[in-house]
Amino acid sequence: MAVAQAQAMVPGITVREATPEADADALARLAAWCLWCAPLTAPDPPDGVWVEIAGSAHLFGGEAAMLRTLLTRLRAGGCTVRLAVADTPGAAWAVARFAPRETSPLVGPGQMAAAVASLPVRALRLAPETVAGLAELGIERVAQLAALPRGPLSLRVGRAVLQRLDQVLGHAPEPIAWAMPAEAAVVRRAFPEPISAPATLERVATDLTGDLVALLARRGLGARRLDLSFRRVDGGVHALCVGTASATRDAAHLARLLCARLAEVDPGFGLDEACLAAGRTEPLAAVQGEGLDTGETAQVDLAALVDRLAARAGARRVFRVVPVESRVPERSQRRAPPLAPADGRSWPADLARPARLFEPPEPVQATALLPDAPPALFVWRGVRHRVVRADGPERVRGEWWAAEGELASLRDYYRVETEDGARYWIYRDAPMAEGPRWWLQGVFG
Amino acid sequence: MTSSDPRSVLGTLRARIATLERGSGTAPAPVAYLPFGLSAIDRLLPGRGLQLGALHEVAPAQAAISHAAACTLFAAGILARTQGPILWCLAARDLFAPALARVGLHPDRVIYVETYREAELLPLVEEGARFRGLAGVVGEVARTGLTASRRLQLCAEESGVTVLLVRRAPAASDGAGTTASAATSRWSVEAVPASRRAAGFGRGRWRVGLQRCRGAALGSEPASWLVEACDEAGRLALPADLAERSHPQARQGRAAAG
Numbered sequence: 001m002a003v004a005q006a007q008a009m010v011p012g013i014t015v016r017e018a019t020p021e022a023d024a025d026a027l028a029r030l031a032a033w034c035l036w037c038a039p040l041t042a043p044d045p046p047d048g049v050w051v052e053i054a055g056s057a058h059l060f061g062g063e064a065a066m067l068r069t070l071l072t073r074l075r076a077g078g079c080t081v082r083l084a085v086a087d088t089p090g091a092a093w094a095v096a097r098f099a100p101r102e103t104s105p106l107v108g109p110g111q112m113a114a115a116v117a118s119l120p121v122r123a124l125r126l127a128p129e130t131v132a133g134l135a136e137l138g139i140e141r142v143a144q145l146a147a148l149p150r151g152p153l154s155l156r157v158g159r160a161v162l163q164r165l166d167q168v169l170g171h172a173p174e175p176i177a178w179a180m181p182a183e184a185a186v187v188r189r190a191f192p193e194p195i196s197a198p199a200t201l202e203r204v205a206t207d208l209t210g211d212l213v214a215l216l217a218r219r220g221l222g223a224r225r226l227d228l229s230f231r232r233v234d235g236g237v238h239a240l241c242v243g244t245a246s247a248t249r250d251a252a253h254l255a256r257l258l259c260a261r262l263a264e265v266d267p268g269f270g271l272d273e274a275c276l277a278a279g280r281t282e283p284l285a286a287v288q289g290e291g292l293d294t295g296e297t298a299q300v301d302l303a304a305l306v307d308r309l310a311a312r313a314g315a316r317r318v319f320r321v322v323p324v325e326s327r328v329p330e331r332s333q334r335r336a337p338p339l340a341p342a343d344g345r346s347w348p349a350d351l352a353r354p355a356r357l358f359e360p361p362e363p364v365q366a367t368a369l370l371p372d373a374p375p376a377l378f379v380w381r382g383v384r385h386r387v388v389r390a391d392g393p394e395r396v397r398g399e400w401w402a403a404e405g406e407l408a409s410l411r412d413y414y415r416v417e418t419e420d421g422a423r424y425w426i427y428r429d430a431p432m433a434e435g436p437r438w439w440l441q442g443v444f445g
Numbered sequence: 446m447t448s449s450d451p452r453s454v455l456g457t458l459r460a461r462i463a464t465l466e467r468g469s470g471t472a473p474a475p476v477a478y479l480p481f482g483l484s485a486i487d488r489l490l491p492g493r494g495l496q497l498g499a500l501h502e503v504a505p506a507q508a509a510i511s512h513a514a515a516c517t518l519f520a521a522g523i524l525a526r527t528q529g530p531i532l533w534c535l536a537a538r539d540l541f542a543p544a545l546a547r548v549g550l551h552p553d554r555v556i557y558v559e560t561y562r563e564a565e566l567l568p569l570v571e572e573g574a575r576f577r578g579l580a581g582v583v584g585e586v587a588r589t590g591l592t593a594s595r596r597l598q599l600c601a602e603e604s605g606v607t608v609l610l611v612r613r614a615p616a617a618s619d620g621a622g623t624t625a626s627a628a629t630s631r632w633s634v635e636a637v638p639a640s641r642r643a644a645g646f647g648r649g650r651w652r653v654g655l656q657r658c659r660g661a662a663l664g665s666e667p668a669s670w671l672v673e674a675c676d677e678a679g680r681l682a683l684p685a686d687l688a689e690r691s692h693p694q695a696r697q698g699r700a701a702a703g
Contacts, residue, residue, distance in 0.1 A: 421511070443511050
């Protein structure tokens with residue numbers, strides 16, 4: 001309808017220029033806004049938004065509750081919307097646009113055929129001329145179309161119609177270009193021929209890392225986690241993930257971390273696409289290259305070493321040990337992250353501590369000549385040791401604030417040296433009068 | 446000709462041989478040595494000290510756990526006298542960090558990595574040995590082979606990181622006696638009874654043996670010394686009451702002659 005005709009029909013009509021680009025932008029913004037309720041969203045121009053709610057509906061108490069929440073928020077934002085949930089995007093599209101208002105917007109699992117049966121064929125997202133052609137054949141409802149034999153129908157109206165019908169019913173896949181958040185740093189390579197050789201994989205990983213590092217450098221970011229995924233020719237995806245202990249843009253270092261893990265990738269019949277994403281980034285300012293040699297010894301940056309060790313052994317297996325202010329020996333140390341800032345604290349220098357500490361302590365049979373004297377003889381692991389020299393006791397009381405039942409516990413530690421020169425750390429867990437037991441907790445060097 | 450000339454000629458020849466042994470035409474990196482501070486030991490070692498940027502093995506002389514603990518502290522004491530961060534590769538959970546601090550290895554300097562599989566340990570040690578800037582790497586291994594030790598030795602020479610392999614069991618318990626190794630030196634440590642005359646419960650006493658050392662003037666028998674365990678700065682000391690004993694003195698004399 002021309003503007004002049006509309007103005008003739010409705011006097012005083014407001015005319016606005018159409019702005020398709022601005023509409024598309026707004027739709028993309030709306031799709032990005034919908035990310036609060038689901039991980040994957042995509043704009044569906046001109047007037048729709050896809051939201052993949054698989055796995056996230058239960059967070060809102062089910063699909064119906066989720067739709068209510070979404071509807072309330074969208075209405076509060078001034079949008080007039082209709083929502084539908086279905087197994088396939090096509091069915092949801094059709095129900096949201098063409099189903100009567102009184103029908104439920106929730107299409108149950110596998111109920112697509114029933115839900116769209118009474119809808120007009122336009123609900124299959126067909127071109128207008130196709131719809132007109134079907135109307136000439138007397139086909140107006142989806143159910144009529146679905147009842148026809150496929151072969152002749154395909155010849156008559158083209159494959160697109162059947163393709164759309166199959167997509168609605170879930171017989172054909174429907175790819176959707178999910179919107180990637182703009183801030184994700186991703187680089188990818190597609191290969192004309194499938195690759196599988198380990199050396200080729202390494203080169204691809206190195207190249208991708210170089211590209212990604214350049215991208216991160218432009219944005220002033222450093223990578224904390226990299227996700228490298230390979231797509232196999234048979235459709236499978238193999239992904240691996242490496243983390244770094246601190247934000248870095250060192251391409252050689254990141255490439256080495258990735259290459260160390262490439263052995264896990266099973267290329268199968270070949271890989272035809274590789275994609276490297278910085279899954280987690282942190283701001284990392286540009287750094288001054290080595291210009292003037294100030295003569296000072298630079299602080300060693302251990303982050304690269306920690307990353308390499310973590311890639312080999314696992315991140316939890318790389319650590320530092322820091323002091324804890326506790327008199328109970330096994331509680332006096334604690335594991336800390338490997339790059340935790342050094343605070344200069346150490347253990348008290350005047351307390352003798354064994355090089356090897358048994359946790360839990362091992363019971364020994366000991367004989368003391370006098371009450372509250374160090375043992376003169378003890379049997380440990382079936383071997384009799386005669387004590388020639390002893391030192392102690394060092395009394396350690398239980399920490400009643402740390403554990404229930406330690407209020408009354410008490411340990412008297414003795415350092416003892418046996419005939420053959422070995423030095424052990426032995427304790428008695430109660431005063432002699434109460435019939436204590438003896439334990440061996442450590443070995444001195 | 447002055448008397449120092451033959452020595453400098455020898456030094457030049459040794460450097461050339463070292464270059465040939467490395468298999469590359471480049472001149473070797475300047476080698477640093479860490480003296481033990483005991484002339485009896487240092488005079489036997491080339492460079493008057495333990496070569497830094499090289500692989501050394503420390504093994505307990507006997508199977509008892511106290512000897513293995515002495516080896517741990519011996520290695521910690523060596524590294525305590527260096528500067529810089531240390532990587533400690535653990536194979537068991539029983540290492541007690543306060544003991545390392547007591548021989549001078551501050552907890553801020555040490556990063557630990559643990560694994561339970563022997564096959565995973567040597568690659569971790571090698572990662573550390575390749576990393577310039579570390580002062581040293583300790584690997585608690587059960588056994589080593591010629592290939593693995595050769596790799597570590599080359600990494601250590603390249604990066605200047607001192608690598609100490611601390612064996613948990615004596616070499617003899619491997620079955621085939623002493624296994625081959627490309628380590629620059631091999632030490633054995635044994636905890637021995639303190640002197641009966643010593644009052645109180647003093648420092649422990651070790652018998653430290655130098656079983657082999659590249660470039661050292663060792664006699665037919667491995668040299669060994671009775672020493673007092675590492676003090677709070679990682680230093681060994683000669684026992685004060687051993688001055689009259691002939692055993693280590695004779696050993697020194699023969700070593701100096703050879």
